[in-house]
Every structure is written in C-alpha cells, then in structure tokens.
Amino acid sequence: MLLGLLPGVEIVGTAADGDQAAELARELKPDVVLMDLRMPRCDGIEATRRIRTRDREVQVVALTTYADDRSVLDALQAGARGYLTKDAGSEEIRRALSQVTRGAAVIDPAVQHHLVDALTAGAPRPASPAPDGLTPREVDVLTLIADGLSNTEIAQRLFVAEATVKSHINRILGKIGARDRAQAVGYAYRHGLTSG
Incomplete structure (x- = not known):
C-alpha cells in the first residue's frame, strides 16, 4: 500500500x-x-x-x-x-x-x-539487544538527542523527514517512560546510548 x-x-x-x-x-x-x-x-x-x-x-x-x-x-x-x-x-x-x-x-x-x-x-557478531524494546532506529535517534541535536538536525543526519523523527521520539518516550527530552537524555546516559 x-x-x-x-x-x-x-x-x-x-x-x-x-x-x-x-x-x-x-x-x-x-x-x-x-x-x-x-x-x-x-x-x-x-x-x-x-x-x-x-x-x-x-x-x-x-x-x-x-x-x-x-x-x-x-x-x-x-x-x-x-x-x-x-x-x-x-x-x-x-x-x-x-x-x-x-x-x-x-x-x-x-x-x-x-x-x-x-x-x-572479521566475523559477524550477534547484536546486543536494545533496552526496553527500542528499535535500532530509535536507538540512533535517542543517541542523537543525547548528543544535543534538534529534530531538524536529527532528520538531516538520518536522511528522514522531521515528522518521522517526531514519531520516533514519541515512541521512544513511551517505551522508556520518559516525560521529555531531558529525561530521555538521562536514560541514554544510564544505558550507554551516547556517542561520546
């Protein structure tokens, strides 16, 4: 469809x-x-x-x-x-x-x-599961949030529409039980989901 x-x-x-x-x-x-x-x-x-x-x-x-x-x-x-x-x-x-x-x-x-x-x-390794059922794309978005990127910057980095980023963020917040981006950043740091 x-x-x-x-x-x-x-x-x-x-x-x-x-x-x-x-x-x-x-x-x-x-x-x-x-x-x-x-x-x-x-x-x-x-x-x-x-x-x-x-x-x-x-x-x-x-x-x-x-x-x-x-x-x-x-x-x-x-x-x-x-x-x-x-x-x-x-x-x-x-x-x-x-x-x-x-x-x-x-x-x-x-x-x-x-x-x-x-x-x-040199050989494939099994992927480590993301916490709380986050998809690989949601982990990427969460990592970029923790890096301080705006929705627009995240959309540009991942080559997606800004509306797609907003949808990912809403799903992320629901899965991890966070109220806002600040709590999401704290979650990302606690779970090692940061690039730095």
Whole structure:
C-alpha cells in the first residue's frame, strides 16, 4: 500500500516467499526488488542470490526488521544493493529505490555500524539487544538527542523527514517512560546510548 503511493514507483508484482520472488523477478524483470529476509520455504537471502545470479540488472533492496551483523552481511554478499529496516519512512524507501536504480548502494544509517562491526571484526557478531524494546532506529535517534541535536538536525543526519523523527521520539518516550527530552537524555546516559 505504501509503495503504491510513492511517486515514480510502479508495483509490478508481489511474492509470498523467496521462491516466488525469484520466479517473478525472472518473468517481470523489475528495476528493483524490495526483499524481506525472513520468508517461508526460501528466505530473502537465497532469493536475492538467485535473482542477482540470473540477472545483474535487477537490483535488490532488503527491507527487514533484522538489523544484526549476520543479516546485513549475508544480504549484501548475496547481492543486495540496499538494506533498510522496516521502520524506514516512505521518503527513505523512495530515495533508496531511486538511488539503487542509478547504481548507488544504500545502507540504512541504523545498520551501518553492524556492517562496520562485521567487517572489522572479521566475523559477524550477534547484536546486543536494545533496552526496553527500542528499535535500532530509535536507538540512533535517542543517541542523537543525547548528543544535543534538534529534530531538524536529527532528520538531516538520518536522511528522514522531521515528522518521522517526531514519531520516533514519541515512541521512544513511551517505551522508556520518559516525560521529555531531558529525561530521555538521562536514560541514554544510564544505558550507554551516547556517542561520546
């Protein structure tokens, strides 16, 4: 539904699993496949590998709730040109689709550190769970709040709309039981969620 509302995006097919995704990509030859990684029968990693082996012109962007080192690395090694988490906003998705069709790679800022960690460690490590059920993107936003950035600055840093930042902040405050930004900053420092 979201994709159908994006300007310049035409949905040519949808698949229920990785086998179907690979088959539809062969038949329909889309510019970009937006791929979930966790699917029945054939997962998104294997489907990405099949699609990219058969046709290097079809670009794949992984869109998933999984932002651990192994998932990021496996998706990219399978041939994905982009990796977004499912809390990405519509503008982020539209921008990613546009960029990969122009040959660029797109990695969600929320998962970039996983990629760096995996590559510098020589082997993927399991991600440490964020406190109170915070998503990787919410942790990023909270860290930037603790660094003293405004909503506008956070939006620019994460390449999202300011309204998206406000939504993240509202969810963060609810999850951590904070009344305002000052309490959120205190929470971030207590839980080691600061960049400094």
